Amino acid sequence: MGIKVVHRHGNTFKEKMYISAIFSGMKTTLKHFSANLKDASQIPTVCYPDEKPTDITPRYRGVHRLTHRKEDDSIACVACFMCATACPSNCIDIVAIAREDGVDEKMPKVFNIDLLECIFCGYCVEACPCDAIRMDSGIYSVVGETREEFVYDKEKLLSIKGISKEEYSLAK
Amino acid sequence: MKIIIDDRAVECEEGALLIEVMLKNSIEIPHFCYQEDLGADGNCRMCMVDIKGMKRPQIACNTFVSENLEVSTISENITEVKRSILELELLNHPVDCAICDQAGECKLQDYYMDFGLYDSHLTTAKTKKGKHIDLGSNVMLDQERCVLCTRCTRFTSNITKTGELGIIGRGDSARVGIAPGRELNNPYAMNVVELCPVGALTSKDFRFKQRVWFLDSTKSICHGCSRGCNIHVDYNETKYSDEKIHRFRARRNNKINQSFLCDYGRLSYTELNESFNGEVSHVKDLADLLKEDKKLALVSPSMSLQQLQAIKSFCKNNAIELFSLAYIDDSFGDEWLRTNDMSANFAGVKELEINYDEGKFNSSLQDAHVVINFDHKYLKNMDLNNKRVVHFATSHVDSDYELIFAIADFAHDSGTIINCDGIRQDFYATKYESSNPRLVDILEELR
Numbered sequence: 001m002g003i004k005v006v007h008r009h010g011n012t013f014k015e016k017m018y019i020s021a022i023f024s025g026m027k028t029t030l031k032h033f034s035a036n037l038k039d040a041s042q043i044p045t046v047c048y049p050d051e052k053p054t055d056i057t058p059r060y061r062g063v064h065r066l067t068h069r070k071e072d073d074s075i076a077c078v079a080c081f082m083c084a085t086a087c088p089s090n091c092i093d094i095v096a097i098a099r100e101d102g103v104d105e106k107m108p109k110v111f112n113i114d115l116l117e118c119i120f121c122g123y124c125v126e127a128c129p130c131d132a133i134r135m136d137s138g139i140y141s142v143v144g145e146t147r148e149e150f151v152y153d154k155e156k157l158l159s160i161k162g163i164s165k166e167e168y169s170l171a172k
Numbered sequence: 173m174k175i176i177i178d179d180r181a182v183e184c185e186e187g188a189l190l191i192e193v194m195l196k197n198s199i200e201i202p203h204f205c206y207q208e209d210l211g212a213d214g215n216c217r218m219c220m221v222d223i224k225g226m227k228r229p230q231i232a233c234n235t236f237v238s239e240n241l242e243v244s245t246i247s248e249n250i251t252e253v254k255r256s257i258l259e260l261e262l263l264n265h266p267v268d269c270a271i272c273d274q275a276g277e278c279k280l281q282d283y284y285m286d287f288g289l290y291d292s293h294l295t296t297a298k299t300k301k302g303k304h305i306d307l308g309s310n311v312m313l314d315q316e317r318c319v320l321c322t323r324c325t326r327f328t329s330n331i332t333k334t335g336e337l338g339i340i341g342r343g344d345s346a347r348v349g350i351a352p353g354r355e356l357n358n359p360y361a362m363n364v365v366e367l368c369p370v371g372a373l374t375s376k377d378f379r380f381k382q383r384v385w386f387l388d389s390t391k392s393i394c395h396g397c398s399r400g401c402n403i404h405v406d407y408n409e410t411k412y413s414d415e416k417i418h419r420f421r422a423r424r425n426n427k428i429n430q431s432f433l434c435d436y437g438r439l440s441y442t443e444l445n446e447s448f449n450g451e452v453s454h455v456k457d458l459a460d461l462l463k464e465d466k467k468l469a470l471v472s473p474s475m476s477l478q479q480l481q482a483i484k485s486f487c488k489n490n491a492i493e494l495f496s497l498a499y500i501d502d503s504f505g506d507e508w509l510r511t512n513d514m515s516a517n518f519a520g521v522k523e524l525e526i527n528y529d530e531g532k533f534n535s536s537l538q539d540a541h542v543v544i545n546f547d548h549k550y551l552k553n554m555d556l557n558n559k560r561v562v563h564f565a566t567s568h569v570d571s572d573y574e575l576i577f578a579i580a581d582f583a584h585d586s587g588t589i590i591n592c593d594g595i596r597q598d599f600y601a602t603k604y605e606s607s608n609p610r611l612v613d614i615l616e617e618l619r
Binding site for chain 1: 269271275380381410412
C-alpha cells in the first residue's frame, strides 16, 4: 500500500497569529447580522414549536400509515411480514389471519408499530410489496403521556391520512 | 466406480441414479419431481445435465451412472436450459409469495434466484385455477401455484395406496384435484404438504401462523408412539410473544420413518404448548413426605433413559416400589409407522428392568400410603382419595394433589429413547430455557 503525504495547514507565521482568521470570520458574521437587521423576514430559522415547518413534503419520513385498497376501501396489507423482517429495531408486531371476505386470502389481525422503538429508517416502506405501509403522513411530532400511547395499532394506522396525492395503495 | 461431475471425481455404486449420487455428494441439482422415497418421475425436467458424448442435455433422475461418465451441471448451455424450463414451470404461477406459507422454503423461489432472474415473456392473461381449496385432513390446495411434479399424487397412490389425488386436465389447465364429493382422508395425509416443493399444498394447521424464516429448528424424536420417528421441532420466541412450538416436520431417517410422519404425531406438538399454570410445591415438603412408609411410584414409559435411570436410583435410595405401565391403544397401530404401543420409550423401561406388571401394580396401589406419579397419564386426574399423592407433570393438572411439581417436557430436556425396534436415538432441547425445571435436577436436589 502506498502512503499519501498530506500537507498540514496552520504552520506559517500568519496562520499562527490567528488574527487574520478571526477577522475574516467576523466579516461573514457581520455581513449576515446586518442583512438580518435590515430584513428580518428572510431569516431561515423556524421558531419551533411556536412556528411550524412549512416544507414537509410527501418524501418526509413521518409517522407510518396503512393504506386502503381503491376498490373497496379495505386494508391493503396482506400480512406478509416483509416490513417486520426488514425492520432493524424490531418494532412491528403482526399477527396474521385468513381473510374471509374473498378480496384476498390473508390480512393482519394485529398490526402494531411501537413508535418509541421505531428509528424512522423507512425500510418497512421499501420492503412492502403491496404499497400498504407508507410514511407520507407528514406527522413529525408524536406526543403522549404513557408508553402505550406510542404503540399505534391497526385501526389508528389505517385512520391516518397521507399528504401525497396518491391516497390509496398503488399495488396491482 | 468413479464418475466425473464438474471436473471432480466422485465415488459411487454401479447402477445408482445420477441424481442420487449428486445429492449424496451435496452437488446442487435443481429438482421438483424426484424425491428420495417416491423415486424419479422425470416430468419436471429441472435436473438437466450435460453428459459428454450425448447430443442433448439429459435429466439426471433418469440417468444411471456408468464408468467414467462425465457430467457438467454448470456450463453456460445447461444454465440456459434450466432457466427456460423454470420459466415454463413458472409461466402461470400467480407469484403471490406475500400470502404463501411456503415462501422461504419454496423451491421455485430458490431456483428463480439461482438460474431465473428473467422477465416474463407472457403477454396474455395467466390461466386461472382453483385457490385455497380445503382438501380435508388439514391440507389446503392452491392449484395455481402447482408445478405438477406429482409428488402428492404418487404419495397417495404408491405409498398410502388410498389414491385420493390425481392430475385432472391437460396442458395449461392441468391441475391437481380430488374427485367430487371425496376428501383427502388417510392417517398420513399431511405428508403431502411437506412433499410439495412449492406452495400448492399447505397445512391448514400452520396456515398464516408464522413466516418460516422466523422459526428455529431442533432435532428431536416424536413421542407419539413407540416408532420413534425422527422430527424437526420448529419453534420461536419473538419480542412480542412467548416461546411457542409451531410445527413438527419429518426428519430423514432411512431406518425408521424415511421422510414421513403420521398426522397424529405431526399434530402432537400442541401438547407441548399446554403450559403449566398452577402453583408448584417445595422440594423440601417432598423430602418430608419421603419419611412415610409404603411408597409407590409410577413412571411414564415416555420418559427418556436418563430420566428413568435417575428415577430408578431415587426410588432405590428411598425404598419406593417403582412401576411403569405402557400406553396401549389397539386401534392406533397399522402396518407402516404407527404402533399400538403409544409410549415412546417402553423398550427403555424394559432395558432398565423397571417392573411393568399391571396386576402387581394394582395390588401395590391398594396398600400404598404415598403415591408418586412421574407424569404417567393413567394416574393423572385419577381419584386417589385416601392416599398422599405427589405429581410430577409436564402440563397442567386439574386435580388437587398434595404436592405438584412442574417438569420440563421433551422439547426442553434432551435425552435418549429406545424405539420399538431397539434403535437408540437422541433428542435435543430447544434453545430457550423451559420455565419448568428438569426432572433430573429436582431429583438431584433431593439426594
